[in-house]
Amino acid sequence: MAHIDYYFSTISPYTYLAGTRMEEVAAKHGATIAYKPLDIIALFSRTGGTPPKDRHPSRQEYRAQELVRQAKKVGMPFNLKPAHWPTNPAPSCYAFIAAAKTGEGDLGALVASFTSACWAEEKDIAQDDVIKDCLTRAGFDPGLADSGLLAGAEEYARNLEDAVSAGAYGAPFYITDDDQRFWGQDRIEDLDLYLSGKL
Template sequence: MHIDYYFSVVSDWAYFGGERLERLARRHGATIRHKPMQLSAVYAQTGGILLQQRSTQRQAYRVTELERWRDHLGIPITLHPRHYPVDDIPASCAILAAQELGMATGDYANAVLRAIWTQERDISEPRTLDEIARGLGLDADAILQRAQAPHIRQRLADNTREAIGHGVFGSPFYLCNGHLFWGQDRLPFLEDVLAGRVGACAGAPA
């Protein structure tokens, strides 16, 4: 079974769910198709509001929820990282490049998320993306070179359009067997699908 994983490389909630998704997929023998997307473009088409444009009440409650989930999951997070918001295109393209080169895409994507949310690193900088790749034993030179290819940037745009077409409006989203789930707190529902406790949605691909 496949999971199409639509996520933003700067998403705090994708950070909370990323490694848990990988473990969940391994547990059930599922494969993950990592599909980084541009959340700003998704929001523009689906009515979302970028964090810095939200009301003070909404921004404050987001922090409260992050604190609750941090404590509930036992996953550390920096609530106000130094390099956030940040340009997501370089890291998104690097992840797509690693994927195209057959490298450990999930490991790289989750390391990028950790770089923002626990290490306060600037993922828009090629040096940071290089160091992350090398820390995982990946060919950083190959990744960064491939990330500059025009077709990689096009794949990012294609992922974004595809996500919107499937009904995605935030990050993370998981699509599996015709079922669409929004948010890391829906991972138990995704597991129900992977475990066969919930059948395919009507119209899901065979």
């Protein structure tokens, strides 16, 4: 059975634009998924990347154009300049980690819930009430927002180290059990083709 390590950030616009398409691909191929939320800004600094605000204007301008185009391409509502971005992703990631440990619920829907709140709904996903609402919408107990914070913080930090060791440098980043790497929501089709034996 195939396996995918999924590195993502709850404040990444590209993670948002991935929606649940990767989960659909995994289900098609019977692949398991290990969800690994991480600090994307720390990942950039560890792997030679640059935070969006520090990039050359030409790179910022291209990013703005490309995000709008990709949102149209996948048919998703998108706000290029959300009211609450950047924000602290750690609380939502801790809640996600707590939800994952329950072994139930739809984790793909929870990623989509957090990222949609940020990039389409003008909500601050660092706020407790927003986190609880996202948990509820994805079918999880909202009380998970208040549980396992220390364990969540430890796993969040460990995910960053795992990402660096595995060769991930952005989000979303998908790595198969045979070390094939796919960076970006626009590479989900390639992941599908690879798992189909066509790439």
